Amino acid sequence: MKQFLVFVRKEFYHVFRDKRTLLILFGLPIMQILLFGFALTSEIKNAKIVVVDYSKDASTQKIITKIAASSYFTIEHNILSYDDMDKAFKQGKIKCAIVFPSSFNEDLKHTNKASIQIIADASDPNTARTLTNYLISIISNYQAEINANVQVPYQIQPELRMLYNPELNGSMNFIPGVIALVLMIICTTLTSVSIVKEKELGTMEILLVSPFKPLYVILSKVIPFLALSFIDLIVILLLSNYVLGVPIRGNIFLLLMESTLFIITCLSLGLLISTVTNSQQTAMLISMMGMMLPTILFTGFLFPLENMPLPLQIISNVVPSRWYYYVVKAVMLKGLGLQAVWKQTLILLGMCFFLLTVSFRNFKIRLA
Amino acid sequence: MEEKAIICKDLTKQFGDFVAVNKISFEVDSGEIFGFLGANGAGKTTAMRMLCGLSFPSSGEATVAGFNVFNQQEKIKRNIGYMSQKFSLYENLSILENIEFFGGIYGLSDRQLKEKGEELVNTLRLQKEAKKMVGELPLGWKQKLAFSVAIIHKPKIVFLDEPTGGVDPITRRQFWDLIYKAADDGITVFVTTHYMDEAEYCNRISIMVDGRIDALDTPTNLKKQFSAETMNDVFYELARGAKRSDN
Numbered sequence A: 001m002k003q004f005l006v007f008v009r010k011e012f013y014h015v016f017r018d019k020r021t022l023l024i025l026f027g028l029p030i031m032q033i034l035l036f037g038f039a040l041t042s043e044i045k046n047a048k049i050v051v052v053d054y055s056k057d058a059s060t061q062k063i064i065t066k067i068a069a070s071s072y073f074t075i076e077h078n079i080l081s082y083d084d085m086d087k088a089f090k091q092g093k094i095k096c097a098i099v100f101p102s103s104f105n106e107d108l109k110h111t112n113k114a115s116i117q118i119i120a121d122a123s124d125p126n127t128a129r130t131l132t133n134y135l136i137s138i139i140s141n142y143q144a145e146i147n148a149n150v151q152v153p154y155q156i157q158p159e160l161r162m163l164y165n166p167e168l169n170g171s172m173n174f175i176p177g178v179i180a181l182v183l184m185i186i187c188t189t190l191t192s193v194s195i196v197k198e199k200e201l202g203t204m205e206i207l208l209v210s211p212f213k214p215l216y217v218i219l220s221k222v223i224p225f226l227a228l229s230f231i232d233l234i235v236i237l238l239l240s241n242y243v244l245g246v247p248i249r250g251n252i253f254l255l256l257m258e259s260t261l262f263i264i265t266c267l268s269l270g271l272l273i274s275t276v277t278n279s280q281q282t283a284m285l286i287s288m289m290g291m292m293l294p295t296i297l298f299t300g301f302l303f304p305l306e307n308m309p310l311p312l313q314i315i316s317n318v319v320p321s322r323w324y325y326y327v328v329k330a331v332m333l334k335g336l337g338l339q340a341v342w343k344q345t346l347i348l349l350g351m352c353f354f355l356l357t358v359s360f361r362n363f364k365i366r367l368a
Numbered sequence B: 001m002e003e004k005a006i007i008c009k010d011l012t013k014q015f016g017d018f019v020a021v022n023k024i025s026f027e028v029d030s031g032e033i034f035g036f037l038g039a040n041g042a043g044k045t046t047a048m049r050m051l052c053g054l055s056f057p058s059s060g061e062a063t064v065a066g067f068n069v070f071n072q073q074e075k076i077k078r079n080i081g082y083m084s085q086k087f088s089l090y091e092n093l094s095i096l097e098n099i100e101f102f103g104g105i106y107g108l109s110d111r112q113l114k115e116k117g118e119e120l121v122n123t124l125r126l127q128k129e130a131k132k133m134v135g136e137l138p139l140g141w142k143q144k145l146a147f148s149v150a151i152i153h154k155p156k157i158v159f160l161d162e163p164t165g166g167v168d169p170i171t172r173r174q175f176w177d178l179i180y181k182a183a184d185d186g187i188t189v190f191v192t193t194h195y196m197d198e199a200e201y202c203n204r205i206s207i208m209v210d211g212r213i214d215a216l217d218t219p220t221n222l223k224k225q226f227s228a229e230t231m232n233d234v235f236y237e238l239a240r241g242a243k244r245s246d247n
């Protein structure tokens, strides 16, 4: 046991003394999340919004003033026809429109109910969501004000229309994608390189000549990266929650368990790579080309899988991160439980078991 | 202590059709310094790796420290030290950290490690450098350190594969002082080298040519046998017939 700890400590020395490793380990995830986050926030300031006011009365005016007061929006007052509005959206001139129907005031007075239409350009789903949420809160704010001293409460019903991307697929999905990618890189690339490095330098021979069991060599190589990728996972989750405001809707414990499964799968992949090559460069190349590229291509977070040609869709089935990505999206973003992802979990479990068996078999006790 | 540290009979290693080590037989006595000579590619490293358990022999028999290389691997490992042809310490660990690591995986206690660390640093006169990364040391010092680490657990036999390659003559001399000290402590030394002056320091030497052992005796007897003035001439006489060497 003590031998084991000595070994693990040595691995941590290696990690913390190698700038390249540190950069990949901590720079990469933080940079990816932050880049994404900043791209997001800078876009939302002063988004152009068109107010189409067919009603033109005191209450619509009050709502418009409230909107104008917010720093999010720059108001364009022109009344546009739906056609013109469509054009303006397509050209990207406006991000959002709010339409008061001509009967707005009448409806509100006589039936205590009125509706407002909010239209947003959802090709950038995060911006669309933020903008519409903001408008809705302004409206409900106004509703609360007018309801302060009345017996029959007024109801203003916002109707949302998300243009181009009604499902709001896209930027939020970036986060599960980044998680999958980062875990993949750390566990696969760093693990394989760190093992192959010992082969290349000749220290692996010394380890194998020692009474320290080869199985323990593998384990003590793998455990530091298991721990470090867990830290990375937590960092990403914290950043995306507190900096990007992406909530974790599902069970965090389930999320961590699924992540552990994926991490172990990636680690065994890294091990497997280290058994087929003796040079760090090859190991790096295989994990980058063979693992990272498929992760980016076939996970679905940059290029929707449904739009891919069938052969590529079939290939995507053997990429572990594809399944993990699905699970994280379901658990983290949609708040679903195990019953929604058990199939994917089983697939991952199968892959993990397979890779682990193959790589343990291949790890040579005698080098030749 | 057994009589023989290493017994080797018709030990062979084949890579495909190529016979890297061809039926070598020899015995090494306990406490002996045994030189293992041969031109580049003669098969020295391959033979040594079989004895250390890094490589499976294709045929033949061998025992190391009384244990069979085929099936008593774990027991052999506890009784040998090995310094490979490549430099074999971690460059981005300090001297003390390397000592702690290699001592640690051989199961030395914390107290032993501390004592060993101090002792080593003192005998190698590395007090000032103890906390320096090994990568920053000159090659000669690295090699001396690697040797000291290879015998940190007091093995019965230590295998040294070209331990002094590329090292200056003075440091090589100091290195051999360390080897003698280890031999005095009862450690059997099995060493390969390309330096003929070092061959003279050995109790007995074998000379490998194209995977075979073509000569085996004390340096004095070998010189007599080949009626040569120096070990250099002996080596040249034998290696001339080699087909594998680069020239």
Ligand SMILES: Nc1ncnc2c1ncn2[C@@H]1O[C@H](COP(=O)(O)OP(=O)(O)OP(=O)(O)O)[C@@H](O)[C@H]1O
Pocket (backbone or CB within 6 Å): A368, B015, B018, B020, B038, B039, B040, B041, B042, B043, B044, B045, B046, B047, B085, B244
């Ligand atoms: N894994 C291997 N597969 C195929 N051939 C090998 C392998 N390892 C060694 N050889 C070949 O076996 C021969 C002996 O190699 P070895 O490394 O044992 O020589 P050596 O005597 O140690 O030489 P040097 O003095 O250069 O270290 C060489 O021709 C080498 O190319």
Ligand SMILES: [Mg+2]
Pocket (backbone or CB within 6 Å): B044, B045, B046, B085, B161
């Ligand atoms: Mg060699």
